[in-house]
Amino acid sequence: SIPFVRRMLEARYERRFRAHVSLMENLYRGVYSSFSEATASIPPTRAVGYDNSTSAELYRDRTRRVFLYDYPMMLWLSRLFASGSSSVFDLGGHIGIAYYAYRRCIDYPDTLRWQVSDVPGVNAAGVAWAETHDSRNRLTFTANPADADGTDILFAAGSLQYLDYTLADLLGSLRNPPAHLLLNSVPIHMSTSYFTVQNMGVTCCPYRITSEREFMDGLKALGYRLHDRWENPDRRCLIPFHPAHSLDRYYGFYFSREA
Numbered sequence: 001s002i003p004f005v006r007r008m009l010e011a012r013y014e015r016r017f018r019a020h021v022s023l024m025e026n027l028y029r030g031v032y033s034s035f036s037e038a039t040a041s042i043p044p045t046r047a048v049g050y051d052n053s054t055s056a057e058l059y060r061d062r063t064r065r066v067f068l069y070d071y072p073m074m075l076w077l078s079r080l081f082a083s084g085s086s087s088v089f090d091l092g093g094h095i096g097i098a099y100y101a102y103r104r105c106i107d108y109p110d111t112l113r114w115q116v117s118d119v120p121g122v123n124a125a126g127v128a129w130a131e132t133h134d135s136r137n138r139l140t141f142t143a144n145p146a147d148a149d150g151t152d153i154l155f156a157a158g159s160l161q162y163l164d165y166t167l168a169d170l171l172g173s174l175r176n177p178p179a180h181l182l183l184n185s186v187p188i189h190m191s192t193s194y195f196t197v198q199n200m201g202v203t204c205c206p207y208r209i210t211s212e213r214e215f216m217d218g219l220k221a222l223g224y225r226l227h228d229r230w231e232n233p234d235r236r237c238l239i240p241f242h243p244a245h246s247l248d249r250y251y252g253f254y255f256s257r258e259a
Contacts, residue, residue, distance in 0.1 A: 014029070021201050024201075028197065028237055028238060030197055032197075035206045035208065038195040038206035042204045043204070048203065050162070052121055054202045055202055056124070069234065080180055085153055085180065089153065090115065091167075092160070093116035096129070096134070099138075099139050114139050117143065117148070118143070123141040146174065148171075167181075167218070168221070181224060187210070188215060192245070193209065194209055194245060195208055196209065225255060228254040232249060236250075
């Protein structure tokens, strides 16, 4: 609360943030009103976003592992497959992490089509990985989010916060939006929408945090009804000097669209 002490501590943290290269910890810095404002604050010496070769090589270990927070997603995904759904649009799914990890735990339908939408650099890495890891050839890649049109399930696990548009914006632009939404690791604030910057070691990303009302009302207006909601207390977003904007948990959701 003492101005000169705060400035000194903020300057010290900024030096740490700029120098951070560890993959073992994510750092967050600042509160911003827009995606572009958060982007402009990123040091010019740092890579921005996932569309680079280093970021495209991340998460290979996750193709062989499931975590506690994956189980609600697998539960609902298996139920939707059992009821006839067979197409998944995996928004921000990297190289197909969930596709590979979940297939060891749940039965995929023979007619499954799983399409990942990500940035070009990550898509190229995903195509290369699939050549030796997807013998059934059920996984495809696209850089166009509008390809979600007409699919049964939109799946997004830890990706909505990185987009320069909202999920409601995307769904509202489609002629035939997905019937089901499976969303995991979503950073939700109880009252305010804003952006911060995440330094994940190899790159920095503008990072969207959405107010609960904006998130829920945006989907409700498009005809989606909430069926399930769960918490992930192992995910946190701690923004130094902004305790009111820090999060101590993330959320998961299952929505379906009214006919």
